[in-house]
Amino acid sequence: MGQKVNPIGFRTGIMLGWKSRWYASKKEFADLLMEDQKIRKFVHTKYKFAGIPKVEIERTRDEVKVILHAARPGVIIGRKGQEVEQLQDELQKLVGRRINIKIEEVNRPELQAQLVAEDIGEQLSKRASFRRTMKRSVEQTMEAGAKGIKVQLAGRLGGSEMARREKQIAGSIPLSTLRANIDYGITEAMTAQGHIGIQVWINQGMFEDQTDGADAQEGQAQKKPKRAYKR
Incomplete structure (x- = not known):
C-alpha cells in the first residue's frame, strides 16, 4: 500500500x-x-x-x-x-x-523532496542530460545526510519518440514503515518534446519516539510476571 x-x-x-x-x-x-x-x-x-x-x-x-x-x-x-x-x-x-x-x-534544501524535484525540472527545461541530472541530485542528497532517495522520471526522456520511465535509487526507502520520515515531492518539467513528470522520495530517518521514557529507565522496566501453577 x-x-x-x-x-x-x-x-x-x-x-x-x-x-x-x-x-x-x-x-x-x-x-x-x-x-x-x-x-x-x-x-x-x-x-x-x-x-x-x-x-x-x-x-x-x-x-x-x-x-x-x-x-x-x-x-x-x-x-x-x-x-x-x-x-x-x-x-x-x-x-x-x-x-x-x-x-x-529551510536549512538543508537538499533534504526537501519538493525542492529536489523542482531543481531537476529546472535542469531538464534547460535541456540537460536527464541521467546526469538524476545522478547529481541523488549524490547531493545522500551527501547532505539522507538515509535514502528515489528519483523517478516519466515522459519523452532525451527527446525519444516513445515515453518511458526511468528511476534511480540510493540507500533505503521504506515506504510502508510509518515510523520512517519519508518526504515526497512531485512536479513537471516543460520541455520542447512535452512534459516530463518528476517524482522524488527522500528518507530523512526515523521519527523520534513520542514517549517520554519515564517508566523505561534502566532497572525500572516492569518485569514479566511469574507464572502461577495450580496444584
Missing part, C-alpha cells in the same frame, strides 16, 4: 501534523478549504524561484496566519521587508481577511 499512497498523506495524523490547522462548521469548511488552496497557489506562482516546499496555514477568528518555509527567504522579504508587506496586501485582497505572514528558512 505504501507504493500507491502519497507518503506525506499516509503519515498525516499519525506521525505528521496537518499543513492546515483550523476548525470550521460544515457550512464554512468548503469555502475555507478553497481559500487555503488559493493562498498556496498564489504564493507558489509568484515566488517560483524562492524555493518554497511547504506552506502552513493557521486560522483564528480574527486573522489567517501563513507560515512560508523557504530555501531563499531573501527573495520573499525583499529590501527592508517591502516584498512581505506587498505580499500581505495582495493576499488580503485575494481572500478578504487579515493576513499574518511568517517566514521560516
Whole structure:
C-alpha cells in the first residue's frame, strides 16, 4: 500500500501534523478549504524561484496566519521587508481577511523532496542530460545526510519518440514503515518534446519516539510476571 499512497498523506495524523490547522462548521469548511488552496497557489506562482516546499496555514477568528518555509527567504522579504508587506496586501485582497505572514528558512534544501524535484525540472527545461541530472541530485542528497532517495522520471526522456520511465535509487526507502520520515515531492518539467513528470522520495530517518521514557529507565522496566501453577 505504501507504493500507491502519497507518503506525506499516509503519515498525516499519525506521525505528521496537518499543513492546515483550523476548525470550521460544515457550512464554512468548503469555502475555507478553497481559500487555503488559493493562498498556496498564489504564493507558489509568484515566488517560483524562492524555493518554497511547504506552506502552513493557521486560522483564528480574527486573522489567517501563513507560515512560508523557504530555501531563499531573501527573495520573499525583499529590501527592508517591502516584498512581505506587498505580499500581505495582495493576499488580503485575494481572500478578504487579515493576513499574518511568517517566514521560516529551510536549512538543508537538499533534504526537501519538493525542492529536489523542482531543481531537476529546472535542469531538464534547460535541456540537460536527464541521467546526469538524476545522478547529481541523488549524490547531493545522500551527501547532505539522507538515509535514502528515489528519483523517478516519466515522459519523452532525451527527446525519444516513445515515453518511458526511468528511476534511480540510493540507500533505503521504506515506504510502508510509518515510523520512517519519508518526504515526497512531485512536479513537471516543460520541455520542447512535452512534459516530463518528476517524482522524488527522500528518507530523512526515523521519527523520534513520542514517549517520554519515564517508566523505561534502566532497572525500572516492569518485569514479566511469574507464572502461577495450580496444584
